[in-house]
Amino acid sequence: MDINQIRYLLTIADNDFNLTRSAEVLHISQPAISKAIKDMEFKQQVKIFNRRKGKIVGLTRYGITLVKESKKVYEQYIEMVSKLNELSENSNGTVRLGIAPVIISTVFNDALIAFINQNPGIQLKIIERGAYELQRMLILGDIDLAVIVSPATVEGIYEDLIYENTVRVWFNKEHRFNDFTGPIPFSEIEKEKIVTLTDDFMVTFQLNKRFKGDRLKPNYFLQTQSWDLILNLVQRDKNLIGIVAAPIGKNYSDHAIKNAEITPEFPWKISICHTMNSTEDPTVEYAKNWFLKYFSKYKKISID
Secondary structure, eight states, X not given: OOXXXXXXXXXXXXXXXXXXXXXXXXXXXXXXXXXXXXXXXXXXXXXXXXXXXXXXXXXXXXHHHHHHHHHXXXXXXXXXXXXXXXXXXXXXXXXXXXEXXXXXXXXXXXXXXXXXXXXXXXXXXXXXXXXXXHHHHHHHTSOSEEEEESOOOSTTOEEEEEEEEEEEXXXXXXXXXXXXXXXXEHHHHTTSEEEEEOTTSHHHHHHHHHHHHTTOOOEEEXXXXXXXXXXXXXXXXXXXXXXXXXGGGTTTXXXXXXXXXXXXXXXXXXXXXXXXXXXXXXXXXXXXXXXXXXXXXXXXXXXX
């Protein structure tokens, strides 16, 4: 077991095996914590949790012992991290940080400036790729950490939620959506000419999944890798709508285009991801914890 699995295990036990509450405490999605449980039991080749009708209700005898010993290990880990943080000014090394381009320009720029200023001994090597490519590179060991739109889709990747917002629909001030009050239903969005990101972006993957689940067929006018092109087109043509995350369009709000929430709510969650091997390097572990602490103050930023 790695330290994150231990943290997940102890959090589940401390929250009376309520996975929803445990996921909130850990700032991860419930599917992510369910996946972590399966990984733990698969790798240990034993039953850790007792279940009733598919719901976790307690620990097995093995699980009770595992939790007891895990508490000791986690206390030692916290002590170690505390000592490392005390020495952070003298930290040296290189951290290869992969970030999806749409995230680095909207959510991560201030964090990068702060990290570099506070940690002059650590060299950050930034690699910009899409979410799927970053996950592949992380598994292969080509990068140490990845910042992507959650959830991670590759086995063996662990994620910590650092930022939350929503995906919104953007439209010209003369578009019919300007007369709507409240969030725009997917059934109405289906009727419009949509401009959005290409299929290799996680937002579009999730968008297509939602349309399919509602048995709706979207009318894609254009798909592009350029988020600013999406908003420029919407600004120029009152017959187009754009689907992008709220922070991406913050520089366009209150101008020629408007935006609205989507119903059902369409969350946009950002996670910092690692593997069991990548955080064995103390500098990488320190960098991960630094970003987690930094973003704990900025979980959600509104553009209203």
